[in-house]
Amino acid sequence: MPLAVGTFDPLISAGPALVWAVVLTFVFLECALIVGLFLPGDSMLITAGIVMASHATGETQVWALSIGAMVAAISGNQVGYVIGQRTGHRLVARKNGRYINTANLQRVSGLLERHGFLAVLVARWIPWVRTLCPMVAGAAHMDHRKYTVASTIGAIIWAPVLLLIGYYAGGFLERVPWLMPAVIVALVIGLIAGTAIGMRHYRQEMARPAEDFDVDAAVVAEAES
Template sequence: MTLAASDLGPFETVGPVVVWILVLTFVFLECAFIIGLFLPGDSMLLTAGMVLAGHSAGVMHVWTLSAGAAAAAIAGNQVGYVIGHRSGHHLAARRDGRYFNTANLHKVNALLDRHGFWSVLIARWIPWVRTLCPLVAGAARMNHRRYTVASSLGALAWAPVLLLLGFYAGEFLERVPWLMPAVLGVMVTALVVGTILGVRQYRQELAKPTEDYEVE
């Protein structure tokens, strides 16, 4: 069963191309740069899957987008690693920062030191660790091949799972005509508000003074 355009309401104008652009952008930024600490990446993937459930070619799009999102995450991981590697053993944290602070960097550093490969793999499912892990791994000079294998496996499990979860949840919600637009409305609203607040908090974080953290 596929939703009719009239059932989708305002979401009928959200084409797959827009979903692709948003998902690939969010996933890459969250895995590559500090701004990813403040972006609702998990919510974006779930919402994108639900939106695609309402399109006639949704199955094709969600599976191909799953591959694309995994590739974007893998690429983002590599960019984050290179940034950390080029910073040497020193990362500039933010004094009194909410996420990008010395305490969180130390937690990620200790996690990598104790568990290495497995910590990179599991970090994919912890939002703020997901962004900091590539930077710390690069600064700590973690073996690049081991890092690439672990981060790639994590990316292959993370993005496709959330997209497909949202998609098949959306198909289930289609059984109740009014429920799908209502749930999508709430999720899209939360996503937009979360992104706006996240960007605002990111700017506030960058405005705070820096403090040096030495990666072991």
């Protein structure tokens, strides 16, 4: 039996204010703080774009939100860089951690050492690297101007692209009356579940024993290899 559009009206009508709040918060956290490692950022942006497609002012809203998401990403990157910079050259890893472990920090350090500017651009599209890169760049004292230019370009080609993919995909979904609300509900449920699971993994990660990761030593080791 087809799903009635009216069944999902409360959820669909919750945006765009709710969408703005979720998108800006998630994007900033993903780019600034360790907790962002465990948030479903890419799927959230696509979901937000699809939700925007269900509103009469969706096109205006999604383009405005793209700018807002870019600003949130750029701001988050700067906060992450400053956090890393203030740690000196040592970051805290987690023994047997899923993401915040010495192996992953070594990989990010290696990428920055070998590729610098390009690594910051590429990091935008790799979820766990996206969060760790700003802090590692700050701790490694990467040239701030170079980092800012690279991270800003990355923000411009990341958030808007995923939001617009979702928005224009939503335009196709709207051609089938019952399909759009069904897809929105499925995506929102998946997003909520992913966030809840991510927060559980975050607590488990933070509960693991801490160990120092020396960025300077990692850079020297990378140069010698």
